[in-house]
Amino acid sequence: MQITRQSPTAQAGGSLELVLQLPGVVADDDQIIVTVHEPVVNEAAFLRSIEGQGLGGVLASRTVDLWDLDPDAWGLVAVEFPLSSSDKNAIRIARPGVYPMTVEMRTGSQELIGRIVTHLIRLGEEPSQKLPVVLVTKISNSPDNTDTSDVVALWLDVLAEHADIPVTITLHPNLLDDISNGAAEIRFQNIETLHQFVHSSFVPTNEATLEDAGLSFELSTLLELGSEQLRRLGTLAPPTLWVGHGSADAAQVDHRWARGIREVIVEASSLSPVPPQAPRGPVEVLGADANVRALIVDRLSVKERHDTSASQAHRLLAHLATIAFTEQPTPLIVLDLSADARDVDFAAAFLRGLSNLFLVEPVPASAAITQSLLLEDGELQQYRLRTRLSSTTEDFTGYREAQRHLAAFRSMIRDEDAAEHNEMAQDLLFSLSSDSSPLDQRALWESIVSDVRGQTSLIDIPPDESIQLTSQKASVPFSFQNRADIPLRVELRIIGEKLTVEDFDDGESTTLVLGPGVTTHRFQLRALGSGSFPVTIELHSPDGGLLVGRAQAAIRATTPTGVGLGLTIGAAVFLAVWWIIDTKRRKARLS
Incomplete structure (x- = not known):
């Protein structure tokens, strides 16, 4: 047996x-028995009553x-009883x-089939001092595999319906x-609410891990x-x-x-040691290197085995009323x-009931946390944060390799041709999500490297060949084929x-724009020697980050260079002088 709906308050x-x-399975002679006990006198008595203990005397x-x-x-039945302060x-x-x-x-023979303990909240006059309550929530992927877009839309609808309760x-x-054009998002945008959104990264991240890995720029982006x-x-x-939602530790806060x-x-579980009860007011928490103001989430009225969203929400309302x-x-x-895996149905039931519980005053977290810090015996209450949840160092080598390839590819293309690059760059950035498994991350990083290499492989460099130079300096054509659809x-x-290549920009290299198809460029080559010697032809991305292609060529210089020509002339002069001297000697002997 379960409670699916209940009056939040009564008078x-x-x-x-x-x-x-x-x-x-039920029988016609089965009975429902509702018993009301004396009101609880404090929070401890309320907690005992949840377990069916110390219920006090029976009033009705x-x-x-x-x-x-x-x-x-x-199998749903509605039960209704009138309430009075005097009517018998x-x-x-x-x-x-x-x-x-x-x-x-x-049963008709009084055998117990099921038993539930709940609470009736009897209101009186509106109090002059109300209980301040701060409400926070995290909208995330559904734990039961419900379509995420449906979950987000439902949350936005519920929060829009209760726009006057700050969350x-x-x-x-x-x-x-998935709901960028959905009615829920549009409705939320178009109404005035007291809700506030915590500054958050586009995807969930482990900030400490990314900072330690040197990915501060990506995190900021x-x-x-x-x-x-x-x-x-x-x-x-x-x-x-910042709101931790279970992920807070000293490293994250630092x-x-x-x-x-x-x-x-x-949460109180983020503190070390965990206090027996969450402090109910602003306190100071200590990380390894930083001290910050903090509010500690109170875990009131945890879920019971028989609970529905409605019954769990009502118990929380009763707990607040008791306080x-x-x-x-x-x-x-x-x-x-x-x-505690509470869903949007719980939030809807709770906020609906809270609207009727005038004992409580919801206040924005940003206002509540600036109130005076709690004191104990005249001293500030301080709590230390637990040490880092996980010290495992993640390997981002694959990320950086994919990043290097993307940067190289971007330097090769025009702005108007960057759509594919931009999509891959966005996927790469979002892969840093803490929701992504290491296996999925590696697969994406490797696919980006593969895609970029596939794009750059569309450029064909001239095959190995022999280049004949018949003069010391000559204009030599080089042809390249671009099989891509873009320059x-x-x-x-x-x-x-x-x-040496005389018309290279810096004496060592030059930048070329290769349109689709075959492109031929002529360059002035100067040989510094005669004979045959090897030459390497390389294509790189303009940023220098990626080798696109490489080929070997042999230069054959068959015409004497300046040095060679000088040696040849010198040898000829030497032979001529030697021949003249030798001729004069012979004539002298004959005479």
Whole structure:
């Protein structure tokens, strides 16, 4: 048996309404018995009552036959009892408070079939001092594989419906992609709400890991992209505020402190040691290198085995009401609507009930965290954050290799031809998401490298050949084929110990633009020696990051160079002089 709907609050003169989901097999003589007990006197008594302990005296009990309730085809029955402060025929609840209430289902022979403990919240006059409550939530992928776009749209609809209850929202905008033109997003954008979005990266990231890996620029880019998108959706929280949602530790806070975070909202489990009860007000938390203001999330009323979203939400409302009725001075409570795998149905039921619970005053997190820090015996309450959750060093070698290839490819193409590059660059950046598995990351990085190499392989360099120089300097044609559909820019290098290229830009290389098809360029080659010697022809990306192609050629210089010609003339002069002297000697002998 479960409660699927319940009156969030009640007053004398009103009524108690319950909708029950009955077990699969029932009999007409089965009975529903509702028993109301004395109100709880403090929070400890409330927690005991959840377990069915210390329920106190019985104030009223009502029994109704199942036959009279007329269950529908799905086993749902509605139960309603009038409430009064004096009428004997109604359930009498004389004073405001939180009343434990048991709902039992028994057979006609009084055998127990099922039992639920819930609470009746009896309101009185509106109090002068209300219980301040900070609400945060994280909209993320659905744990039960529900379509993500549906989950995000449902959250936005619920938050829009309760625009006057401030909720501090963590949302990574990549989840909005599937609903970028959806009615839920448009509706949320077009209404005025008290909600605030925490500055968040476009995709979820482990900031400490990325910082340690030297990827600060990428992290900053993701944060700028995320905040820009969230700004279009609604109001941003102060940039100094961060909400941990279970991921906070000393390293995460220290890294965020370096980029300006000064206030955090974290769970008690993020503290070391974990306090027996979350401090209910602003405190100071200590990282390894940074101290920040903090609010600590209170885990009130965890989910029970028989719970529905409605019954769990009502128990949380009853818990808040108990604190409001019994705690003085009034504490500050921080609740995470998405904690413990709570879903959007829970949030809808809770916010709907909270609208009727005037004992409570929801306040923005950004305002609550600036209140005076809690003191204990005149000293600030300080808590130390737990050490880093994971010290495993991630390998980003594949990321950097893909990044190098993309940068090289970008230097080869025009701005108007960069669409494919930009798409790959975005995929590469988003692969840093902490939601991506290492296997998926490596696959993407390797595919980018493969795609870039496939693009650059469309340039054909001249095959190995022999180049004949019949003079010391000659204009030699070089032909390149570009099999791509767009022009590609490359850097040509012709490397040889006995060769210079006179019209290269820097004496060693020149930049070419190769249009689709075959492109021929002529270059002035100067041989520094005669004979045959090797030359290497290379094509590089203009940024120098990638070798596109390489070929070998042989230069055959058959005409004497300047040095060779000088030696030849010198030898000829020597022979001529020697011949003249030798001739004179012979004539002298004959005479």
